[in-house]
Amino acid sequence: xxxxxxxxxxxxxxxxxxxxxxxxxxxxxxxxxxxxxxxxxxxxxxxxxxxxxxxxxxxxxxxxxxxxxxxxxxxxxxxxxxxxxxxxxxxxxxxx
Amino acid sequence: xxxxxxxxxxxxxxxxxxxxxxxxxxxxxxxxxxxxxxxxxxxxxxxxxxxxxxxxxxxxxxxxxxxxxxxxxxxxxxxxxxxxxxxxxxxxxxxxxxxxxxxxxxxxxxxxxxxxxxxxxxxxxxxxxxxxxxxxxxxxxxxxxxxxxxxxxxxxxxxxxxxxxxxxxxxxxxxxxxxxxxxxxxxxxxxxxxxxxxxxxxxxxxxxxxxxxxxxxxxxxxxxxxxxxxxx
Numbered sequence: 001x002x003x004x005x006x007x008x009x010x011x012x013x014x015x016x017x018x019x020x021x022x023x024x025x026x027x028x029x030x031x032x033x034x035x036x037x038x039x040x041x042x043x044x045x046x047x048x049x050x051x052x053x054x055x056x057x058x059x060x061x062x063x064x065x066x067x068x069x070x071x072x073x074x075x076x077x078x079x080x081x082x083x084x085x086x087x088x089x090x091x092x093x094x095x096x
Numbered sequence: 097x098x099x100x101x102x103x104x105x106x107x108x109x110x111x112x113x114x115x116x117x118x119x120x121x122x123x124x125x126x127x128x129x130x131x132x133x134x135x136x137x138x139x140x141x142x143x144x145x146x147x148x149x150x151x152x153x154x155x156x157x158x159x160x161x162x163x164x165x166x167x168x169x170x171x172x173x174x175x176x177x178x179x180x181x182x183x184x185x186x187x188x189x190x191x192x193x194x195x196x197x198x199x200x201x202x203x204x205x206x207x208x209x210x211x212x213x214x215x216x217x218x219x220x221x222x223x224x225x226x227x228x229x230x231x232x233x234x235x236x237x238x239x240x241x242x243x244x245x246x247x248x249x250x251x252x253x254x255x256x257x258x259x260x261x262x263x264x265x266x267x268x269x270x271x272x273x274x275x276x277x278x279x280x281x282x283x284x285x286x287x288x289x290x291x292x293x294x295x296x297x298x299x300x301x302x303x304x305x306x307x308x309x310x311x312x313x314x315x316x317x318x319x320x321x322x323x324x325x326x327x328x
């Protein structure tokens with residue numbers, strides 16, 4: 001499941017395109033998304049999170065809010081990397 | 097152009113119901129919600145039974161709108177509860193309920209609406225406050241605190257959502273003949289009306305007029321504003 005979501009995040013980012021996300025590189029599982037060395041600014045992160053929530057809803061018919069208190073924490077932020085975000089999303093989906 | 101998709105909270109009665117019927121009659125596709133069955137229906141109106149402060153009950157409304165229309169044009173955060181009581185006599189449960197419905201409910205709907213609106217780079221959100229805020233009305237501490245929070249929320253969201261093409265504004269009605277004020281003693285209402293520049297109770301049409309103005313496409317340059325009725 002988590003690997004599937006990693007791929008879904010990468011696909012979603014690709015569909016949004018460089019213009020929406022101001023990305024200079026294609027994402028992979030290890031890409032640092034946000035924070036130190038992150039490829040996204042805060043608006044890019046918001047845009048990606050909305051799109052990923054909608055992509056998850058479209059594929060798995062489950063509605064999740066990928067909102068998290070620890071967004072700005074270097075150590076624990078679920079937005080730190082693609083893998084971390086996928087892990088977090090999978091956890092949220094299990095909780096619903 | 098396709099029919100505007102409009103979501104209104106608290107549509108079982110009062111201003112919410114009036115707004116829902118009004119926008120249905122003007123060709124909008126209207127979604128509404130309340131904690132109970134509305135007891136009325138209309139063509140182009142779809143109702144959800146939901147507590148506006150319950151994320152699990154609210155998200156399905158947005159999922160349905162997204163599935164059925166792929167966009168949301170307008171959100172009217174009308175649902176609200178009040179308590180007319182001296183603060184010393186106000187139970188904590190009452191304060192919690194007021195905050196949950198008025199503040200958390202408005203926050204949740206704004207957040208979810210903005211996600212849908214951003215995709216279409218267009219949206220109008222109208223939040224509901226009250227003249228009790230600028231009038232600092234005694235006996236309404238919890239209600240005024242909750243609506244002050246709604247105004248603060250609106251001010252910040254107007255900036256956060258500006259780049260999404262979404263405006264967020266507030267209408268602040270004076271007392272209108274609805275259930276919300278029916279329990280308030282007549283002399284209290286009279287005293288309140290006396291503090292308005294234009295001394296009469298509000299009409300549904302007065303509220304509709306302001307909402308119409310905020311929802312206009314041409315109002316794209318108006319955001320983060322609180323507009324009070326009656327010259328308060």
